[in-house]
Amino acid sequence: MPHDPDTFGGASDLAEDLASPLLYERRDLYHEATTEELAALTHRQLELVGEDPEREGLVKTPERVAKAMQFLTHGYRLDPEAILRSAVFEESYSEMVLVRDIELYSLCEHHMLPFFGKAHVAYIPNGKIVGLSKIPRVVDVFARRLQVQERLTIQIRDAIERVLEPEGVAVVIEAQHLCMMMRGAEKQNSMTTTSAMSGAFLDNDNTRAEFMRLITG
Numbered sequence: 001m002p003h004d005p006d007t008f009g010g011a012s013d014l015a016e017d018l019a020s021p022l023l024y025e026r027r028d029l030y031h032e033a034t035t036e037e038l039a040a041l042t043h044r045q046l047e048l049v050g051e052d053p054e055r056e057g058l059v060k061t062p063e064r065v066a067k068a069m070q071f072l073t074h075g076y077r078l079d080p081e082a083i084l085r086s087a088v089f090e091e092s093y094s095e096m097v098l099v100r101d102i103e104l105y106s107l108c109e110h111h112m113l114p115f116f117g118k119a120h121v122a123y124i125p126n127g128k129i130v131g132l133s134k135i136p137r138v139v140d141v142f143a144r145r146l147q148v149q150e151r152l153t154i155q156i157r158d159a160i161e162r163v164l165e166p167e168g169v170a171v172v173i174e175a176q177h178l179c180m181m182m183r184g185a186e187k188q189n190s191m192t193t194t195s196a197m198s199g200a201f202l203d204n205d206n207t208r209a210e211f212m213r214l215i216t217g
Contacts, residue, residue: 029074030067038066072107075144080155083138084163087131094167096207098122099135100215108179109146117175117191119153120215123160124167124200124207135160149175149194157196168199170211 039062046053046061053062100120108115119139142155157171172195181188200207 035066075141078141080138080141080159091129102136104143106143106147111179113178115175115177120172122170153194153196168201170197170201
């Protein structure tokens with residue numbers, strides 16, 4: 001059962017969760033010692049930016065931030081390949097399988113500001129298919145870590161490639177980055193697109209064109 005988001009799990013609970021490679025459902029898990037340390041750091045950050053951490057609106061902010069950071073980075077505790085392997089089936093289907101418009105939310109590792117958008121993931125089976133829900137879950141596992149969009153795209157492709165050994169895999173991510181929208185260049189309407197492909201999607205122009213047509217149509 002999911003934990004109550006306002007309760008803490010002890011060290012033994014965390015160890016049990018870390019040992020479970022199939023922990024892929026949304027769960028709010030907080031390690032008490034980690035929460036306390038992160039909260040103390042946030043308390044100090046508030047002081048450094050000129051705020052009063054003891055005023056009414058900020059008293060609980062350090063604890064909230066500590067919990068939020070643990071949730072936003074819980075992908076480190078999950079095994080994406082184990083998630084895929086949990087629902088692999090033998091099947092003779094050999095045409096493209098596409099899951100498009102998968103919402104994703106991640107944190108840029110350079111400024112720890114969010115980037116968000118959607119992923120399109122396709123593969124061509126080679127005797128094996130995977131439960132469709134596992135593909136968005138794999139996207140979430142890699143997104144819930146400190147990331148750059150380029151690496152995130154490749155990691156999703158490679159995990160599917162290793163587990164399913166398909167004829168080919170294609171991943172396209174379109175995202176907006178707050179590190180470029182709120183600071184720096186301050187370009188609010190910019191969109192970053194990355195792609196990673198293998199097998200038939202690289203070798204066959206028609207297959208690649210079909211994929212691109214499907215994700216834009």
